[in-house]
Amino acid sequence: MPGTREVGELNNLGYEYFGEAGIKGLLCLRKRGKSKYNISVVQHQSDLWNDNNILRD
Numbered sequence: 924m925p926g927t928r929e930v931g932e933l934n935n936l937g938y939e940y941f942g943e944a945g946i947k948g949l950l951c952l953r954k955r956g957k958s959k960y961n962i963s964v965v966q967h968q969s970d971l972w973n974d975n976n977i978l979r980d
Contacts, residue, residue: 938962946971 930940930950938952948971950964965971
């Protein structure tokens with residue numbers, strides 16, 4: 924999982940960090956302005972990663 928350094932770097936780019944947003948293992952960030960961006964980060968090949976790939980596929 925990304926640590927405080929990675930979250931800090933995204934924060935420097937204008938993203939707001941929302942923590943796990945109620946889902947353990949999920950990091951949520953967003954950027955608002957003329958365009959809107961959302962980033963969700965999970966650990967590669969974790970249960971949450973696999974569950975989301977099943978839903979996507």
